[in-house]
Amino acid sequence: MTQQRSQRSHQQSPISNVRRGDIQRWSQTLIPTAREAPSDAELPSHRLLVRGGFIRRVTAGVYDYLPLGWRVLRKISQIVREEMNAAGGSELLLPALCPTELLKETGRAEDYGDLLMRFEDRHGRDSYLAPTHEEVITEMARGSITSYKQLPLNLYQIQTKYRDEFRPRAGLLRGREFIMKDAYSFHLSLDGEAGLNAGYDAMYRAYTNIFSRCGLDFSAVEAEAGPIGGSASHEFMVNCESGEDTILVCPETGYAANVEKCEIGERTAPARGFFAGEPTGELDKIHTPGCPGIVEVCKLMKVKARDMLKTVVFKVVASTPEEAEGYPGDWWVVAVVRGDHDVNEGKVRDFAECKLELADPEQAKRAGFEIGFVSPRAAVGKPQTLLVIDPDAAVGWDEGKDKPRFWATGADEKDHHVKHFNWARDLGKDPALAMGADDCFFAVHSIRNAIEGDPSPRGKGEPLQAKRGIEVGHIFKLGSKYSDAMGFAIMDENQQRQSVIMGCYGIGVSRTLAACVEMSHDDDGIIWPAALAPYHVLITVMKADDERQARVAQQLADELSERGVDVLIDDRSERPGVKFKDADLIGIPIRLTLGDKALDQDSVEFKVRGSEGKGELVAVREAAMACLENLA
RNA sequence: CGGGGUGUAGCGCAGCUUGGUAGCGCGUCUCGUUCGGGACGAGAAGGUCGGAGGUUCGAAUCCUCUCACCCCGACCA
Structure with missing residues (x-):
């Protein structure tokens, strides 16, 4: 089996792009499911990812990504890559370990303060593990981009980042180590095809595509630029009740903003004017x-x-x-x-x-x-x-x-x-x-945070509604903040030396994984959207040692794999109850169950995760098509 | 960084008040009976009781220090 597959892969052309789905056997990988979650896990995403064997805590805010978890992360990354590339981005990889000297030019070592994961190496060099890469990429670009003819440019990476959180919590939602996609764009103007505004809009569209393709229910909201600086900013929030952030939306115009940023519409001034009124009593x-x-x-x-x-x-x-x-x-x-x-x-x-x-x-x-x-x-x-x-x-x-x-x-x-x-x-x-x-x-003057019920700043001033969400993406127009601070300027076509204008665009990849679970689960476990599921189809073999069941499982898996479907075969010699519980827990979208009763009718049981009941019988030869139709 | 709490087997916990051979459930391993929604029986393995120091004939238990982790708050992608 192993040999056959390696031979086949040798025969594959290096430029073939017909994707075969993966076939994995439960007994040959590591999926350590558990009946109980660690007592400190409170949020559903944290509990279910640990119980389902996706992640395992190593220390506060730091996790192992086990095979299932890593597969989901790779699916997210792949969607991010495809959309970033389609929007004209180029992937690169910058170091996580950086000299603190780099931050001196922008003063952010101080701005970040204790949040910066900082240490001295054996030679006494002051170093840090990067929480973000503006300085690193600006330094790189300063040495590599020398002509306006190279612009605009969008460079991105998918990288492990570090923040020395005071209080890591909520599993992957707030860790000290996390995976992020960060992109930086470089321009010489705000307007025009090559300008920052066009680059920013392209990223806005790419983010919308990315989160849509991931199968997430999300909102794009106006946001404060925060410590990264810059002029305009949007956050992409996964909508779910357990989210840490509150956003306010105008039901009439679709305007949405986070609490810090949200403007308040015109409030009706007191009829008698401000401050007017007699004392209600002695002080x-x-x-x-x-x-x-x-x-x-x-x-x-x-x-x-x-x-x-x-x-x-x-x-x-x-x-x-x-x-x-x-x-x-x-x-x-x-x-x-x-x-x-x-x-x-x-x-x-x-x-x-x-x-x-x-x-x-x-x-x-x-x-x-x-x-x-x-x-x-x-x-x-x-x-x-x-x-x-x-x-x-x-x-x-x-x-x-x-x-x-x-x-x-x-x-x-x-x-x-x-x-x-x-x-x-x-x-x-x-x-x-x-x-x-x-x-x-x-x-x-209006100087307070907006709250639910305040008049919307847009349209007719309908009352704002509050929603909870988890921030998974954030895009900024940086302007020339970093290029000015670090002396990154190049000649434009008029032979004028000009500061380069930048944008920066982040996606919390590991946070997206957790946010997805937070958004989509039930009492029994995770319910993955097909786009992010570690496998698309789970074939549950009732009797691991039954020759007929094993044969049909392999045949179905091959058929599905040919069409690009990722298949996990539960070939463990466990009791049915255990297998079903585990199946619901890890949340593969489709389960095909192979048992004697169904096979006697040349059928398998077809069940969509999250659906009610036992599922329906489908003829073996039609099972693959049924999966494809459901996944499409 | 303030307030509260917990460290005992892979996971969940008891034992500590009142010092005396370290326990339970789940999981793991072996054998048998089972086999469509977390089976049953018999047997087995697995723990420097977070660490250091102290008190004591004797410390998981009492004292001191320390480390780690969790929760609430503040802060934040």
Whole structure:
């Protein structure tokens, strides 16, 4: 058998592209299924991949990919390759082990911080295991791309990557070692056929093709560019309830974005104007010791979170030495949102038009901000301080109840909060007037994360809907961030030296494997989409030592293999119950069961994984066709 | 990095309070009976009780230190 196959493969032409399916016997490979999952495995994908013998944990966030798991990864990779190649990409392979020197030019060793898997080798060289390859490929391209005539160019690799996660978890969904496809494109312009925008759109289409072909239910959403930097960005999310990320979608226009990025549509301004409304009572100071979070404070004060004003203090960070010189001293941005909302740092930053960081509590205290107990009053009268208030917080009149709006907030004093905060009274001036007049330190602007039910920023402003998902792909327009930092510029056709414009495009290959299981399983096990299944057809031989059953199994396997179908033959001498349980667990799309009763009628039992009942009898000579029709 | 928890056979766990020959279920191996949804009987193999130090005649058990892992939070592809 083994000999026959090796002879055949020697006869094959090196350029033949007629793919024969693989035939594997369970007894000759390693599929260590288990009745129980490790106790720390909580998510279905983690439990089922371990129980089904796809993966095995080696240490926190690091896994063996056993034969079945590796086959699925290869199927994903192959789809990725085909679509990347079709979109004009060229595959290469860069090192995982890199000198930290490379990151000096962009400063990302610091930006990544502890997330970087970093060490010193025996010679004292500072090295890292790459979490991503912008610097490596930019360095390579800088030395290899010398003319505009070589552009545009799209290079990609499928590689093991590393992140020293604080807390690896959820099996393959968040590991310290994971497999990624990362692609980088190089351009000299934004527009035109050779421009970044066209390259980005091509990748967007390729990603849509890839995840469609994988059989995944996914959404493409607008996203923040994150630490990689750049101007535009989309995430590709597999839709499933157990996903870690929340996305918001507009049911009317299809607009979708993640929580960080999602804009909020026009909110109806209060009829009487912002801040207008009489005090609801005298300021009432309450002792709230040991209450770090808004939840505890609310409980202690018997106030709802939506009736609190949450005040977050940011410190302005100078992005250049010139800027630091031009604006000496500490500058602050104080952001106020309703207690049940979250401040969105990106939106505050965009509004303030400067780089921000969360204020250090000690430093803020010296400036008069008692972190944890700050109220909007703290910003009043302070020089170099901008107070920006979210529209939902800048309200003085409760229109629902038709009476003044009750607010509770911090007392600007350790371990104390106040009830009956009133905007006009407690700020000592009318904020609405102050905004427009000489006092420019007040502003009302949308600075919070969007939540379900907010008006959509597109169309007629239908309420946004929240969905959960797992991020499997992310594409960015980087612009010239890396090429500027690393001095990667070439001559254009006008003999002008120009920074190269880049895009970068990632797919979490091993995460896609887990996301697929998360999306598609039942109580008995995994249900693979045909495109990713480790084998397309499982032939379950009821009696391993029965000559007729073995012969028919081989005959069917050969027939299927000729047509490109991957076949796994369960030839173990196990009891039927064990084989059926294992079959459901590993989730091969089609099961052909060979037993005496069916064979006496020249038939086999045909069952689609996930379907109800025992399956149907199909004539042996029609079984292969039945499989092909079902898989098509 | 804060809070909580767990380390005993490949997997799941008991034993620890009150120190005295290391156990159970699943899995594995052998033999027999079975054979369409995780069979039954008989027998067998398998453990530096995470590691180091200490207390003690004697430590899985008590004490100290350490390492690893997990969960929640913060952070994040």
